[in-house]
Amino acid sequence: MTIDLKDGVSFDVTEHFREYSVQKTFEEIKKRTYIDPLYDVGFKVFMNDEYALMNFLNGVFHLKGKKKITSVTVKNPEIALVFPVPKPFKLDIRATAANGFSINIEMQKAHPTNFVDRVLLQHCAFMLQSKYEWDQTHLAPLPPDAIAADKIRSNREKIRYKIPPTFAIWICDFKVPRQKGYSGTWAIRNDEGLTVSNKVKYIIYDLTKFTKSLENIKSDEDRWLYLLKNAGKSNNLPDFSNDIIAKAIKRILVGNVSEDLLRQQATNMVMTEEELDYLAYLKTRAEAKGMAKGIAEGRAKGLAEGREEGRAEGRAEGANSKAREIAKAMLADGDSLEKVARISGLSESDILRIKANIETK
Incomplete structure (x- = not known):
């Protein structure tokens, strides 16, 4: 992500964060x-x-x-x-x-x-x-x-x-x-x-x-x-x-x-180039599966209640669904809890619950 500063100067946040990491x-x-x-x-x-x-x-x-x-x-x-x-x-x-x-x-x-x-x-x-x-x-x-x-x-x-x-x-x-x-x-x-x-x-x-x-x-x-x-x-x-x-x-x-x-x-x-590609693949897959579902449910709730809060909750749920889909895919591939938490943004307790749910199916 790039941020435009004054006088035509831009700042690449992603690259800066990568260098910091x-x-x-x-x-x-x-x-x-x-x-x-x-x-x-x-x-x-x-x-x-x-x-x-x-x-x-x-x-x-x-x-x-x-x-x-x-x-x-x-x-x-x-x-x-x-x-x-x-x-x-x-x-x-x-x-x-x-x-x-x-x-x-x-x-x-x-x-x-x-x-x-x-x-x-x-x-x-x-x-x-x-x-x-x-x-x-x-x-x-x-x-x-x-x-x-x-x-x-x-x-x-x-x-x-x-x-x-x-x-x-x-x-x-x-x-x-x-x-x-x-x-x-x-x-x-x-x-x-x-x-x-x-x-x-x-x-x-x-x-x-x-x-x-x-x-x-x-x-x-x-x-x-x-x-x-x-x-x-x-x-x-x-x-x-x-x-x-x-x-x-x-x-x-x-x-x-x-x-x-x-x-x-x-x-x-x-992050190797291959891992970045893999992460993009997971995000895209989660976008299609989780985000759409969460937003649709939220919009339905918002329309039913007549409140904007329902839509906002839907967007939040969509983002959470996306993170959970990423976590599920990574856990299924055998990635560590530390790596799943770093990439999905979920807490370790949330990831452990997702993992337990996968193992019981």
Whole structure:
């Protein structure tokens, strides 16, 4: 919102409030022990390391002994496909492993609309980029010798449509639709439920369902999930007697992070562009569902009683209905009470009543 001042000067209230919120969040982060890896900046500091990735991936894929991944190469996360105009995709972490796996790891804090579509669309771009890079290492230029050239052409035909294994790992801080447990592996299957290809998989974690206590953490997979979920609110993270995990924890200590990166984290935590889009979506949906109902009821009451107060009450009820619809949608998506209160403007007691009502239905 912009306010017009004297002499043609305007003041952007929204931007000013955002800057104030970022500064306040920055000061709060500095008082914490760790930066929160559930946000993009903290996640990359925590995980974007060759040894941390190897340990995490071996846990995710349950690889042991000779099958364990022994090295990974972190790659440029930016992908640009060219249609009539370039279409950019920015991944959180993209890497290739020594066993031939192409890996994309995404930390998803905000609940996006059309989540499944987003996973598929992003994976298509990731798969095309992985195929292109894989071809560069397997296709040799044609030599002048005809016999040698035929061998290369034969190999080209053999691998023309061959793709490397491409696995997308999504770590979600919201309720994942149609997934019962905290961990799910999704694939492309036919009508009979048979997997079409083992080379394409989506491994999705729902941190809202990950409730294991510290004494029940046994695997590397669970250790990393536990740390990701709890780092932002913990003062003393366990390293599980693992040097790789100990170094990862050390990287997210607030005292070891530059002020510039802390400000990036604060900006990330106030509202990402994606969260702003999601909030606008919630408001629009609430506008259509709650505001119209509240205003209509208020107007009817005002007409029946012949008083303007009825209309005013209706407008107030409409605004309250809108806030409640936003709160319901956010609670259904697994957002925290703190976040719901901040965005909806409702009191915590109102939100708890709404939550209890949802859970009893």
